[in-house]
Amino acid sequence: xxxxxxxxxxxxxxxxxxxxxxxxxxxxxxxxxxxxxxxxxxxxxxxxxxxxxxxxxxxxxxxxxxxxxxxxxxxxxxxxxxxxxxxxxxxxxxxxxxxxxxxxxxxxxxxxxxxxxxxxxxxxxxxxxxxxxxxxxxxxxxxxxxxxxxxxxxxxxxxxxxxxxxxxxxxxxxxxxxxxxxxxxxxxxxxxxxxxxxxxxxxxxxxxxxxxxxxxxxxxxxxxxxxxxxxxxxxxxxxxxxxxxxxxx
Numbered sequence: 573x574x575x576x577x578x579x580x581x582x583x584x585x586x587x588x589x590x591x592x593x594x595x596x597x598x599x600x601x602x603x604x605x606x607x608x609x610x611x612x613x614x615x616x617x618x619x620x621x622x623x624x625x626x627x628x629x630x631x632x633x634x635x636x637x638x639x640x641x642x643x644x645x646x647x648x649x650x651x652x653x654x655x656x657x658x659x660x661x662x663x664x665x666x667x668x669x670x671x672x673x674x675x676x677x678x679x680x681x682x683x684x685x686x687x688x689x690x691x692x693x694x695x696x697x698x699x700x701x702x703x704x705x706x707x708x709x710x711x712x713x714x715x716x717x718x719x720x721x722x723x724x725x726x727x728x729x730x731x732x733x734x735x736x737x738x739x740x741x742x743x744x745x746x747x748x749x750x751x752x753x754x755x756x757x758x759x760x761x762x763x764x765x766x767x768x769x770x771x772x773x774x775x776x777x778x779x780x781x782x783x784x785x786x787x788x789x790x791x792x793x794x795x796x797x798x799x800x801x802x803x804x805x806x807x808x809x810x811x812x813x814x815x816x817x818x819x820x821x
Contacts, residue, residue: 594630594642594659596816600776600789600802604764606711606720606736607748607776610800611646612816614655614674617722618685618709621678623648624796624820626657634810638663651679655687668693676709683711689725703728716740731755744768758782776802783807796820 595612605617612626630640644657658671676685687707694700705728718738736750764778776789789802
């Protein structure tokens with residue numbers, strides 16, 4: 573945590589210690605992964621059922637000089653899903669790498685998953701440090717209803733527990749409500765929607781109450797390829813932006 577505080581002082585921006593929502597879909601949906609259709613969100617959900625490849629770029633709070641790149645890949649073997657990926661945050665005085673590995677199993681609508689995370693960070697002219705954490709998740713899906721319980725970053729200072737439910741408000745409109753409890757931050761509720769306007773264009777939207785923030789994203793799809801752009805507001809800082817290029821299989 574001291575290293576993160578030093579990074580904050582260097583960049584003069586109050587970033588959260590472990591901002592894992594680097595993908596465009598997670599940015600647009602405020603971390604409501606139950607609505608996600610992006611393999612990049614295995615970083616924040618142990619129980620996704622997706623396979624494909626994703627490359628993302630994220631600019632937190634529009635701060636010049638801070639860039640986050642991430643690469644994610646997931647494959648499916650019958651009822652077993654395996655995902656791995658990594659993100660890299662670069663600043664002239666600070667850098668961090670965040671690789672992870674996920675395994676999850678789904679049968680009869682019930683999903684169980686676990687993810688292991690390694691965080692490697694270094695401040696200029698000082699030794700690098702390592703830390704480990706893991707996620708656990710339980711999911712359930714039946715017809716037009718789904719629920720997701722996530723315990724993220726266990727054993728880390730940024731531990732978070734969330735419960736989300738999702739339902740269909742129309743043939744191509746999904747909505748979700750989630751409650752998020754964090755060890756060091758204020759609890760909050762989040763709502764989100766994911767709607768497919770046509771075969772080429774989808775829209776994401778979200779809102780959380782504490783701190784009050786909005787997310788908005790657009791997904792353009794052509795066959796198996798898709799491009800997602802998202803923005804998420806902040807009550808005191810500039811908006812964060814993200815873009816993801818993805819291939820589904």
